[in-house]
Amino acid sequence: MKILVALKQVPDTETKIKVAADGKSMDWSDVKWIVSPYDEYALEEAIRLKESAGAEVVAVSVGGDKTRDVLRNALALGADSAVLIRGGETGDPLAIARVLAAFAKDQGFDLIFLGNKGFGGDNASVGPMLAELLGVAQANVVTRLEILDGRFRAEREGDADSEVLEGSLPAVITAQRGLNEPRYANLKGIMAAKKKTIEEVEAAPVVATVATVTLALPPARPEGRRLEGDPATQAAALLGLLRDEAKVL
């Protein structure tokens, strides 16, 4: 079995967001870069399949020099090889999906794992788009996965419940928290990863399908009010304010 894991490098989720002077992009100074949190579940699932079924795992990411950190870490966790696709972060999910599809096409991947959503754009769409472009099945926001002969069975999160779906391989699976417990890289893995070469390819040329016109911080909330007194007093005051001032009840 051959598995591709597509990883996205993102700013740490604690990062204070700053808008650049052009008013439509992020100011990236002082940002700590990490692998997108959901991608960890994606990579872990691939490594587990490698361990149980003897799959070959290829890690890929679209980015620049600093993106090598994400790929190096994937190698340390057990990926067999890693590829950097040189290309910019466009915030354009279809453009990214097209780049990944051009890379993955005809390479015989049985499974392609991604995190269900990449922190940042938060579109949660590269996975399904990639599946459509490759003409394969998809299962998104997956919390449980079984690989059967030429088929998969997945549990995915719905709005208020879960659903079980079945489909054919090859398939694109996007991981949700709870799919597994991601491991930490151990020293042996880290040392072995240092010796591996991260391949580089150029991204297929892309055409923008969306563009950011403006980027802004949300309006600041006005200062709140603390309610005083004993619990009964506070409760009565709160309900009064919610009904008469905030008018939400």
Add this chain to the structure above:
Amino acid sequence: MILVFCETKDGSVRKPSLEALSEARRLAGAAGVPLGALFVGAATAGAEEAAQFGADVILKVEAPSLAAYSSDGYAQAIADAVQAKGATVLLAAATSLGRDVLPRAAARLGAGYAADVTGLALVDGRLQVSRPVYAGKAFATTQFETPVQVATTRPNIFTVTASAKAVSVEALKAPEGGFLAVVKEILTKGGGHVDIAEANVIVAGGRGLKDGANFKLLEELAEALGGVVGASRAAVDAGWGLPHSMQVGQTGKVVSPTLYIACGISGAIQHVAGMSGSKIIVAINKDPEAPIFKLASYGIVGDLFEVVPELTKAAKALGIGK
């Protein structure tokens, strides 16, 4: 045409779909273009309801093969409908199904896509949207560079507006079966089957609840206020048996209720990411320094085990949740 893919549940159009349809009605009216409501399934009972909310035409793609949801089957049906009607804008509510199928349909159409939008406009005939990015820490205005523009709308943002009109109903050809992936089973888990992302009032509990059994206090308050119960990641992870579908936050659900009451929740960034869009936030916490108080319109520094029952008592006395 603006086309809205709508979902039905138990014979009615789902509220998030009505919200999308209502917003599309406003756009279509202003631009002078027709509005279509698209339904896909084996037998789309309840589709006619779209006429009450401004659809000019109701499109039905019906076939036994579409009885169970298939992302590739439904994406094909939706893309075919867009092409058959020459629609330039395709919308759907950002429900679990909407977020699963619309990006696939967009890729099939070679169309730009934006998820979970909170604002929509037509600028020179083309869609422009506002949406939260970086877990809601910033808002982006996005324009589209493709002939067809696709977006999903965040639930509980747009107002449902009735506007009954004369409508025509059209049946469209369904794609051939043999889909790549199909839903086999729905598993209902945990307590309520209400999607908290659709709720107007949420009473949420965190680590401060100390035990799953104590969530009963929150259920009572929620019921008294006509709302539902949510939970922070800490509570869901604590092994109290709370289902993940109750979790509000970066790795849970994003909610936009009118009222969010955070009980025993400190207000970590990851939690805030899921509820910062709430209109009014109330915080009840023992710790006066808890970050949640910075977000709250009204804060009560106190013991939630004393305050919450008092609120429930007072709310019942005022007959609020009725």
